[in-house]
């Protein structure tokens with residue numbers, strides 16, 4: 001028997017969640033965000049389950065080359081564009097679509113020999129101030145791009161900072177985008193998962209869902225299940241030890257948890273080196289034998305401790321669910337002061353993955 005920690009990836013759930021995205025944005029094409037190793041689920045595994053998407057969004061030429069190598073002919077967008085002019089010939093050869101987000105990249109394109117024209121996305125900074133052109137620069141840069149022989153189709157793009165926050169929303173950024181986009185003749189792409197689900201006015205020609213495809217809600221007060229999504233990753237392990245401790249005895253590094261009464265505790269084969277968040281303190285939800293209980297004390301590198309009070313029949317070998325089916329990753333993330341995006345993408349390479 002090997003170490004019992006397994007990340008189970010439900011490919012049918014991925015396909016289902018893509019269907020939810022398509023149904024929510026029926027007039028848009030779907031550019032599935034599969035960067036960060038498919039949000040921790042495995043790049044090519046996710047692409048296979050999402051092959052009904054209209055395109056894929058990744059960060060690097062290497063990821064895109066892997067997809068092309070597996071035979072995918074979908075449009076592939078490079079969300080951070082090209083990092084160095086050296087990448088452009090390969091980008092053209094693989095027919096990738098880089099995001100152009102700085103003016104100097106236009107000049108670089110114009111002086112690079114390419115085997116054929118490439119389609120690009122021009123990113124406009126409408127308020128997030130991360131990537132993109134100032135709105136006032138768009139008209140001139142667009143004119144230059146259109147006159148650049150290396151450039152084929154142009155799609156206008158922006159990204160929302162607060163689509164998940166109803167108090168702020170997308171209205172201000174959307175207004176800036178519309179003003180900068182001018183005559184409205186070019187295709188546009190604006191919406192991440194939150195905007196796709198909450199603001200139909202952002203759908204445009206392409207939506208760019210990421211997190212919702214993995215069954216996780218982009219909103220703080222709702223889980224994926226609330227939105228009709230199915231969790232894709234279930235992180236499972238087993239108890240590898242069970243102990244009775246006495247009132248006053250402590251658990252784990254730093255002795256941060258001290259028993260208030262005699263109690264049964266279990267040790268789970270999963271720790272922060274597996275991607276479980278170390279900042280998840282005592283009380284983080286966890287399932288043992290399918291029963292909801294809580295973690296105790298600090299998470300160690302390879303193990304964590306659980307309260308077996310609610311699970312009197314637990315024993316060495318009892319199944320444990322860290323997150324996924326029946327335990328939203330959103331809830332575990334909230335206990336650790338983070339978001340489920342971080343939990344999923346931090347899954348460590350040492351964790352065994354099984355597809356279901």
Ligand SMILES: *Cc1c(COP(=O)(O)O)cnc(C)c1O
Nearest residue numbers: 033079159192193208209210211
């Ligand atoms: C990652 C990413 C997305 C997907 O965002 P989610 O919140 O996961 O839906 C969309 N657009 C861009 C530019 C991204 O980097």
